[in-house]
Amino acid sequence: MSVPLTLLGLLEREPSHGYDLKRDYDTYFGRGRPLPFGQVYATLGRLARDGKVVIGEVQPGVGPERKRYVITEAGATELDAWLTEPIEAEPHLQSVLFTKVVLALMLDRPAQDYLDIQRGAHLERMRQLTEIRRNGGLVDGLLADHGLFHLEADLRWIDTTAARLDALRAEVVRP
Amino acid sequence: MIEARDAVRSFGQTPALRGATVAVAPGEILAIMGPSGSGKSTLLHCLAGILVPDSGEIHFDGRRLDTMDEAARSALRRDRFGFVFQFGQLVPELTAEENVALPLLLGGVRRDAALRQARPWFGRLGLDGLERRRSGELSGGQAQRVALARGLVTSPKVLFADEPTGSLDSLTGEQVMDQMVGAAREHGTTVVLVTHEARVAAYADRHVMVRDGKVAALTPERVLS
Numbered sequence: 412m413s414v415p416l417t418l419l420g421l422l423e424r425e426p427s428h429g430y431d432l433k434r435d436y437d438t439y440f441g442r443g444r445p446l447p448f449g450q451v452y453a454t455l456g457r458l459a460r461d462g463k464v465v466i467g468e469v470q471p472g473v474g475p476e477r478k479r480y481v482i483t484e485a486g487a488t489e490l491d492a493w494l495t496e497p498i499e500a501e502p503h504l505q506s507v508l509f510t511k512v513v514l515a516l517m518l519d520r521p522a523q524d525y526l527d528i529q530r531g532a533h534l535e536r537m538r539q540l541t542e543i544r545r546n547g548g549l550v551d552g553l554l555a556d557h558g559l560f561h562l563e564a565d566l567r568w569i570d571t572t573a574a575r576l577d578a579l580r581a582e583v584v585r586p
Numbered sequence: 587m588i589e590a591r592d593a594v595r596s597f598g599q600t601p602a603l604r605g606a607t608v609a610v611a612p613g614e615i616l617a618i619m620g621p622s623g624s625g626k627s628t629l630l631h632c633l634a635g636i637l638v639p640d641s642g643e644i645h646f647d648g649r650r651l652d653t654m655d656e657a658a659r660s661a662l663r664r665d666r667f668g669f670v671f672q673f674g675q676l677v678p679e680l681t682a683e684e685n686v687a688l689p690l691l692l693g694g695v696r697r698d699a700a701l702r703q704a705r706p707w708f709g710r711l712g713l714d715g716l717e718r719r720r721s722g723e724l725s726g727g728q729a730q731r732v733a734l735a736r737g738l739v740t741s742p743k744v745l746f747a748d749e750p751t752g753s754l755d756s757l758t759g760e761q762v763m764d765q766m767v768g769a770a771r772e773h774g775t776t777v778v779l780v781t782h783e784a785r786v787a788a789y790a791d792r793h794v795m796v797r798d799g800k801v802a803a804l805t806p807e808r809v810l811s
């Protein structure tokens with residue numbers, strides 16, 4: 412989740428104070444990980460420096476919370492470009508896990524064990540989702556299915572990688 | 587409930603198990619995963635007393651299975667275990683209900699009593715009206731559910747399932763798994779499930795991986811409710 416672009420999106424809705432932005436971010440996008448106030452104001456400061464937002468009316472008093480932020484033409488253009496651009500089709504997990512596997516091989520650590528640990532985590536999540544699918548309603552079931560298909564795809568990638576560890580080692584480890 | 591300790595088994599020069607250790611708790615559904623040729627089926631056959639390991643021990647309910655003679659193991663398989671395999675393996679000459687009743691008939695139950703015991707499974711597994719069909723007249727998914735009914739008809743303590751959804755499309759496979767897990771939970775049946783499919787394995791409580799004839803844990807034991 413890109414915080415600056417998400418804040419721009421919230422500002423495209425209407426000019427807002429920092430605390431409104433934080434509240435809406437936490438509600439819709441935070442997923443239990445609230446955005447610290449410090450990060451909200453630091454991000455808004457950078458957006459203002461880059462000309463993506465300007466400070467509108469300033470209420471009397473002190474402190475950052477009296478400022479109202481307004482999106483600029485440049486900010487709106489950037490937001491639009493981001494919204495219309497497809498996200499990277501390669502899932503995040505693979506790149507991180509791939510990095511770990513390659514490093515493990517380079518450092519002569521147990522890559523197979525790392526893959527098993529990831530398999531276990533995936534299967535445990537799939538088990539939970541299967542239980543939801545078995546006991547829940549249609550909407551929960553379909554959402555669980557979505558997760559199950561993705562996790563299954565990841566696991567297939569793990570299987571393929573596990574089966575080719577020797578070849579990968581030969582490629583990444585200097586003789 | 588059932589356990590392999592350091593089981594070793596070879597076929598001629600080919601080692602299939604090289605010290606496999608695994609234990610299944612009562613009422614637990616255990617998935618055995620792993621690449622093709624890693625020894626999953628061999629492990630299942632050893633746990634079920636179909637094969638005897640060259641060395642190591644197999645324990646069931648406090649008894650040593652690997653030291654029993656073939657007659658005792660065969661009686662144990664008949665009375666305590668149920669089996670479902672990849673291609674159903676129904677007897678083509680028999681009707682669906684005779685196929686389901688088969689383990690009872692082999693155990694000496696009279697024909698009418700065996701069929702009476704077999705019939706409720708047709709309703710339970712969504713097979714109503716198919717009792718008199720022969721296996722050639724059933725779809726793959728129906729045949730697999732008949733095979734599941736046959737595996738469960740004796741109310742076994744342990745159900746051994748080797749790729750029970752292997753020949754089915756994913757939706758049909760999921761129906762079979764839903765019914766297998768539902769029936770196992772209802773009767774407290776322990777299930778040993780061999781599969782290479784993650785979505786099938788996700789029905790299990792716990793997962794192990796067979797690699798080069800040895801067993802590695804993937805997920806931890808769970809407290810069963």
Ligand SMILES: Nc1ncnc2c1ncn2[C@@H]1O[C@H](COP(=O)(O)OP(=O)(O)OP(=O)(O)O)[C@@H](O)[C@H]1O
Binds near residue numbers: 621624626628782
């Ligand atoms: N009856 C047999 N005779 C000779 N070799 C056998 C026999 N059964 C199994 N093997 C060999 O033992 C090894 C393990 O086989 P096993 O059937 O247990 O693998 P598996 O994990 O079940 O594979 P798959 O996923 O393909 O079913 C393989 O190398 C196989 O060729």
Ligand SMILES: [Mg+2]
Binds near residue numbers: 627748
């Ligand atoms: Mg097999």
